[in-house]
Amino acid sequence: MTSMVSDPHLNTGALALDALPDDEVTEAAAHIEGCESCAAELAGFMETAALLGSVASEVPSAALRRAVMAAIAITPQLPPVVGHHERHDRRGPRHAQPADAPSATDTVPSSGTVVPIRRPWYRRPAAFIAAAAAAVVIGGGVVVAIDSTSGPLDPQVALEQCVQRAGDAQVLEPADAQGEVRYAPSCSAALVDVSGLRDLPADRTYQLWVLAGSNARSVTLLKLAADGQPQAWAAPTQTGDTAIGITVEPAAGSPQPTSNPIWAVTLPA
Amino acid sequence: MPPPESPAPHPQGDPRRTLAPVPEPADQPASPEELLGLTALGQEPAFEKLYDAFAARVFGLARRIVRDPSQAEEVAQEVFLEIWRRASRFDPAKGSATSWIMTLTHARAVDRVRSAQSATDRETKVAQASVERDIDTVVEAVESGLERRAVQRCLGTLTELQRESITLAYYIGYTYREVAELLTAPLPTIKTRLRDGLIRLRDCLGVGA
Numbered sequence: 514m515t516s517m518v519s520d521p522h523l524n525t526g527a528l529a530l531d532a533l534p535d536d537e538v539t540e541a542a543a544h545i546e547g548c549e550s551c552a553a554e555l556a557g558f559m560e561t562a563a564l565l566g567s568v569a570s571e572v573p574s575a576a577l578r579r580a581v582m583a584a585i586a587i588t589p590q591l592p593p594v595v596g597h598h599e600r601h602d603r604r605g606p607r608h609a610q611p612a613d614a615p616s617a618t619d620t621v622p623s624s625g626t627v628v629p630i631r632r633p634w635y636r637r638p639a640a641f642i643a644a645a646a647a648a649v650v651i652g653g654g655v656v657v658a659i660d661s662t663s664g665p666l667d668p669q670v671a672l673e674q675c676v677q678r679a680g681d682a683q684v685l686e687p688a689d690a691q692g693e694v695r696y697a698p699s700c701s702a703a704l705v706d707v708s709g710l711r712d713l714p715a716d717r718t719y720q721l722w723v724l725a726g727s728n729a730r731s732v733t734l735l736k737l738a739a740d741g742q743p744q745a746w747a748a749p750t751q752t753g754d755t756a757i758g759i760t761v762e763p764a765a766g767s768p769q770p771t772s773n774p775i776w777a778v779t780l781p782a
Numbered sequence: 783m784p785p786p787e788s789p790a791p792h793p794q795g796d797p798r799r800t801l802a803p804v805p806e807p808a809d810q811p812a813s814p815e816e817l818l819g820l821t822a823l824g825q826e827p828a829f830e831k832l833y834d835a836f837a838a839r840v841f842g843l844a845r846r847i848v849r850d851p852s853q854a855e856e857v858a859q860e861v862f863l864e865i866w867r868r869a870s871r872f873d874p875a876k877g878s879a880t881s882w883i884m885t886l887t888h889a890r891a892v893d894r895v896r897s898a899q900s901a902t903d904r905e906t907k908v909a910q911a912s913v914e915r916d917i918d919t920v921v922e923a924v925e926s927g928l929e930r931r932a933v934q935r936c937l938g939t940l941t942e943l944q945r946e947s948i949t950l951a952y953y954i955g956y957t958y959r960e961v962a963e964l965l966t967a968p969l970p971t972i973k974t975r976l977r978d979g980l981i982r983l984r985d986c987l988g989v990g991a
Contacts, residue, residue, distance in 0.1 A: 520970075523970065523973040523974055523977050524973065525977055525980075526973065526974075526975075526976035526977030526978075526979070526980045527951070527957075527958045527972075527973050527976050527977075529980060530888075530948065530951040530952045530976060530980075531888055531889055531892045531951075531952075531955070532951035532952075532956065532957050532958040532961065532976060533957065533958065534957045534958075534959060556876065556877050556881075557984050557989055558977075558980045558984060559877060559881045559885055560877060560878060560880075560881045560984070560989045561980055561983050561984040561987060561989050562881075562884065562885070562888065562952060562980070563878070563880045563881040563883075563884035563885065564929065564932075564933055564987055564989070565933060565948070565952050565953075565983075566839065566843040566884040566887065566888055566952075567839050567843075567880070567884065567929055567930075567933070568929065568930045568933045568934070569839075569842040569843045569845070569846040569953070570838040570839050570842040571838060571841055571842035571845055571846075572837070572838045572841070573837055573838070573841035573854075573855060573858060574855070576855075577837070577841065577855050577858060577859060578833060578834075578837065580855075580859055581833060581858075581859055581862045581863070582826075582830065582833075584859065584862075584863050585826065585829060585862070585863065585866040586826070588863060588866060588867060589867075590822070590824060590866060590867055590868075590869065590870060591867050591868055591870055591871065592870060593822065593870035593871065594870075594871060669897075670860075670893075670894075670897070677863065
């Protein structure tokens with residue numbers, strides 16, 4: 514527990530400079546979410562930091578421009594976050610607004626409190642729920658599968674680059690939620706990009722899973738960005754995987770899903 | 783890639799159709815916010831203008847942090863691809879386009895240096911780093927242009943400890959804990975210095991909160 518060393522209001526500076534270690538970011542973001550003056554201060558600090566960044570200007574090679582333009586020519590764009598502006602313009606405290614994310618008490622959220630998913634969460638939902646209820650441990654209790662990096666290239670970056678360049682990548686979208694999955698079987702990976710996830714209480718986290726039939730493998734805990742910001746993660750996949758989903762779990766994550774998914778995409782066979 | 787005049791059909795109905803009509807291309811320079819808005823509509827010419835306006839800043843900041851030019855180019859390419867993909871997510875009510883782009887750049891560059899080095903490597907590097915030289919390099923780079931001069935002048939209004947802390951965190955990508963280690967200061971002190979320093983910089987640069 515690192516927060517004991519200082520007042521949470523002091524985190525805005527370190528946060529704006531990306532100087533907060535990962536293990537403190539979630540907590541700091543949660544505090545700022547509920548602290549209007551902190552949020553305003555953070556915004557001003559980020560503008561200030563941008564000016565600091567601007568003074569390091571250095572003209573890149575013309576090759577970079579060509580590479581970027583070639584890449585965007587084959588890269589689809591994400592849709593806007595629907596309702597984003599409406600939510601932002603309403604000035605009231607965010608917590609008073611209709612919940613479209615689970616709260617701490619929603620250990621088994623009803624459909625009225627989560628992002629609705631009309632499409633089946635994956636091909637055998639009953640089996641999935643049965644597996645979760647029986648706590649069949651498939652992943653050996655490994656909660657964060659790809660967290661430690663030691664090689665010169667971050668596996669996340671490597672997977673993401675592979676998916677971005679893959680000729681067989683397909684963009685899949687959940688039926689009734691924001692975000693997308695860019696699935697490239699040739700890379701054995703899917704780039705998961707979720708939008709509009711609301712901040713959770715400090716004792717909850719979003720957890721990303723890859724499903725193969727009724728077997729759930731934990732991929733990672735999705736760290737919170739500020740309100741509704743996209744969350745992105747490259748998930749390793751295998752032949753036979755059938756779906757990718759997100760559940761709300763206790764802060765340390767769970768070895769197997771303990772609640773219904775709030776977000777899911779079915780992978781093509 | 784859809785052609786510019788029919789941006790990205792979307793299975794849920796194209797939400798972009800509800801946006802304002804696309805302005806005719808004009809000779810006067812568009813603001814970064816306008817360019818991002820047009821980029822969100824799939825307009826590659828707008829994206830190209832955005833690239834030309836920000837390439838030096840994005841690459842320069844990435845280079846400052848990751849140091850290696852070819853890695854900096856990779857970071858810059860990632861950043862511009864992300865700008866292209868996420869342009870629709872930019873919300874001008876939450877901050878300027880410049881802030882959005884530079885925040886993205888800084889985060890990606892810092893990700894790169896942090897993932898490239900194991901914790902042990904970093905500790906060694908922290909111990910061996912020459913603080914003075916790194917700071918001097920930054921100050922030397924602040925040499926031309928109104929904006930640069932303003933930043934330089936305002937960095938000069940900070941206390942030495944505030945300036946050191948901010949410089950180490952922002953331009954080198956150290957966490958505040960690493961900064962505390964390097965400057966042998968207590969953790970809360972560094973957090974306070976970063977915040978106080980940013981308050982002073984913000985006010986000096988006339989940045990609206």
